[in-house]
Amino acid sequence: MNTIIPFNKPYLSGNEMIYIKEAVLSGKISGDGIFTKRCHQFFEQQLGFQKVLLTTSCTDALEMAALLLNIQPGDEVIMPSYTFVSTPNVFVLRGAHIVFADSTADNPNLDPAQLEALITPRTRAIVPVHYAGIACDMDSIMAIAERYSLFVVEDAAQAIDSFYKGQALGTIGHLAAFSFHETKNIISGEGGMLAINDVRFADRAEIIREKGTNRSSFFRGEVDKYSWVDQGSSFLPSDIIAAFLWAQLENMVDIQTKRKALWQRYFMALTPLVRVGVQLPQVPDYATTNGHMFYLVCRSLDERTALIDHLKAQDINPVFHYLSLHTSPFYAGKHDGRVLPWSDHYTNCLIRLPLYYELSEEQQDRTTQAILAFYQPAII
Ligand SMILES: *Cc1c(COP(=O)(O)O)cnc(C)c1O
Numbered sequence: 001m002n003t004i005i006p007f008n009k010p011y012l013s014g015n016e017m018i019y020i021k022e023a024v025l026s027g028k029i030s031g032d033g034i035f036t037k038r039c040h041q042f043f044e045q046q047l048g049f050q051k052v053l054l055t056t057s058c059t060d061a062l063e064m065a066a067l068l069l070n071i072q073p074g075d076e077v078i079m080p081s082y083t084f085v086s087t088p089n090v091f092v093l094r095g096a097h098i099v100f101a102d103s104t105a106d107n108p109n110l111d112p113a114q115l116e117a118l119i120t121p122r123t124r125a126i127v128p129v130h131y132a133g134i135a136c137d138m139d140s141i142m143a144i145a146e147r148y149s150l151f152v153v154e155d156a157a158q159a160i161d162s163f164y165k166g167q168a169l170g171t172i173g174h175l176a177a178f179s180f181h182e183t184k185n186i187i188s189g190e191g192g193m194l195a196i197n198d199v200r201f202a203d204r205a206e207i208i209r210e211k212g213t214n215r216s217s218f219f220r221g222e223v224d225k226y227s228w229v230d231q232g233s234s235f236l237p238s239d240i241i242a243a244f245l246w247a248q249l250e251n252m253v254d255i256q257t258k259r260k261a262l263w264q265r266y267f268m269a270l271t272p273l274v275r276v277g278v279q280l281p282q283v284p285d286y287a288t289t290n291g292h293m294f295y296l297v298c299r300s301l302d303e304r305t306a307l308i309d310h311l312k313a314q315d316i317n318p319v320f321h322y323l324s325l326h327t328s329p330f331y332a333g334k335h336d337g338r339v340l341p342w343s344d345h346y347t348n349c350l351i352r353l354p355l356y357y358e359l360s361e362e363q364q365d366r367t368t369q370a371i372l373a374f375y376q377p378a379i380i
Helices: 016-025 034-046 058-068 086-092 112-118 138-147 199-209 215-219 239-250 252-276 301-312 341-349 361-375
Strands: 052-055 076-080 097-101 123-126 151-155 175-179 192-196 294-297 350-353
Touching: 016 034, 016 239, 034 052, 034 192, 034 239, 052 058, 052 199, 052 239, 058 086, 058 151, 058 175, 058 192, 058 199, 076 086, 086 097, 097 112, 112 138, 123 138, 138 151, 192 199, 199 215, 239 252, 252 294, 252 361, 294 341, 301 341, 301 350, 301 361, 341 350
Parallel strands: 076 097, 076 123, 123 151, 151 175
Antiparallel strands: 052 192, 175 192, 294 350
């Protein structure tokens, strides 16, 4: 009998339980303990980030970004429609109007060629989402942002260890948000991180994360008591979460090597599908892949549904992904009516294949053979 191949399986890299125990026994299990510091140092000293702050989720990191940018009711924020609900939600919470952009024909990332037409005097920010960890065209986006004095917040939830022209994703926009949700490459159950690339935001980011107090500078001995100095909330994770995350970061090279190899194997095995018009992930010259996700774009919704059924019948569990947010029950009535054909195309036709550290080559071969069989004889 075939084993079931799930879509995702969270991977424990070895020291998670040991570090959690260490954190618990240290007697300091609230935020910003030794493991949080280790995680911060890893990003700042080894990966070249200016300043990072662990958060309880990527959603919270994005919410911090919306607070840092002082987004006000009526402000407009441009982002792709093909994204997770958190990307717009955090700006909607501050009263912003979301202007949804279409994706490109090559991949679900926001199309910079359409950006300028969407900018109005009320536009404040652009939020590119690096879908599947593949970089958006950041030079174009940053140039437009600069021309119109807009902020750029990268939704880098899926983009750890991925690069644009050699520069780490999440270090290019003014701010960036990462996720360590159990479905991502590097995980802590729930968890996230704000990257602060524009140092003007650094002090206030610490304050917003600590309930609007200057508690962080107090602990560094910079002020002799801590007070309520701004608005804020509680965005910092317990050191128990950071302990789990540290075990993962320690093994990031191993985790990433494995995931990237699986991604390449999918790409090689499934390349014949291009002949029948099934689209494989397109990685622009300026981008890299981080093995976050392997997807196919089928020719129609019916074809995708049939392919999913075909694979599920063999205990292989692929899944589709986002539903265009401009047509969502919450936002359809607020959207300006523009049709976003590429966003809808990915909504209907994109399918994600199982990809996780413990996926064996045999299981992967079973998956690719089942997909190739579905398209036979068209591809021989
Ligand atoms: C996972 C994800 C998020 C949300 O991450 P959380 O850590 O669960 O809040 C936001 N945006 C994108 C593109 C994601 O993939």
